[in-house]
Amino acid sequence: MNSLSSRREKTPAKASNDEILDIATRAFAAKGFEGARMDEIAKDANVNKATLYYRIGDKDALYEAVLKRIFTAKVKRLEQMLATVDDVEERIRVFASILVDGDQPQQFSAIMLREIAGGGDNLPDDVLPLMGRIVGALRQTLEQGVKEGRFRPVNPFLVHMALVGACTFYASNGPIRRRVAALAPDGSALKTEMTLPDAAQAIADVLLNGVRKS
Template identity: 25%
Template sequence: MAKEKDVTTETEILNAAKRVFQQKGMDGARMQEIADEAGINKALLHYYFRSKQLLFEAVFKSLFFVLAPEINKILNDDSSIFDKIKNFTNNYISFVIKHPFLPNFIIQELNRNPEFITKLITNQYFPNIENFKNTVKKEINEGIIKPIKPEQLFINVLALNIFPFVSKPILKEFLKLNDKQYHQLLEDRKTEVADFIINSIKI
């Protein structure tokens, strides 16, 4: 029973932390806020997670292990490169709209804590792009898409999907959009990004 209670409490903490990080981001969130959201005292929160950084990493891992298998499935199924681009874009943007702090966290950790990212890369669920690359080469040979290095195409897909999330403050200012309008812009990009990339490579 004690072990079951520990698992339940930890899950409640992670769910509460997700909500607070969603609202405040990593820098704005406070451990006391997370404890209050989870309905526990701060001492108990520190018993499970000694610091906000460790808690944030735990939240990130829990979300990563939801997203990564889905992305892996898209990259490695038997669909066409056009369908891979459409499905990747739709799934990624939909997921990050719900958890917008994730891209900035990855960039932050790449600079501050590369060991954490290295551990993720070696995880069995980390996306593998070999099938994606093979599909690109196959469809080039079949005359379906223009010649392009698979790695460059994958970077283009990643960059166009990630950028609007990491640059939200400056883009909102440039484009003169409020939060509701910016959310709609992100929803629109589910098709805009895919269409743009597909039109650039199809013959």
């Protein structure tokens, strides 16, 4: 709505490297590594394909740049939170909400789900430490809760899988859920549209009930 040329359908002017990564992230999330097309990413970014290669590199390099960026952002938010929120239950709740927030939460979720499904076939080594820090953030919180006598002793990694699995799964399930819902009778829980933050909170609540010492 600013200048005339500001925004039509896609990016109108030649995209910056950061905008290229935005567009590539969208493509990889929607279609996966194999399904995403370099030509299409270049076109959407209003950049010649050779420029894309000159600036960023080949498909692997582009994918690596995308993954590093989204995981770094996620880790940063999680660790900032860890430093400011003290209560262990609140930390779990905030952890869940951070998992599904950010610019395009479905994109992070979709990429995560695809990488898990593929056994990390395209996962660059550089993102492994970032994933480790995400796991570590939750583990630390769970251990603290146990030490404070508020959580039952649980396998932290298992809770991690449950929380991350449930949240990312939920974050991306919209389109399929709606198609299934169209076949279901009225009043089905499938037809309830829940916001992502609300769903994350509800999932965190159920899991907290599960780990809380009674």
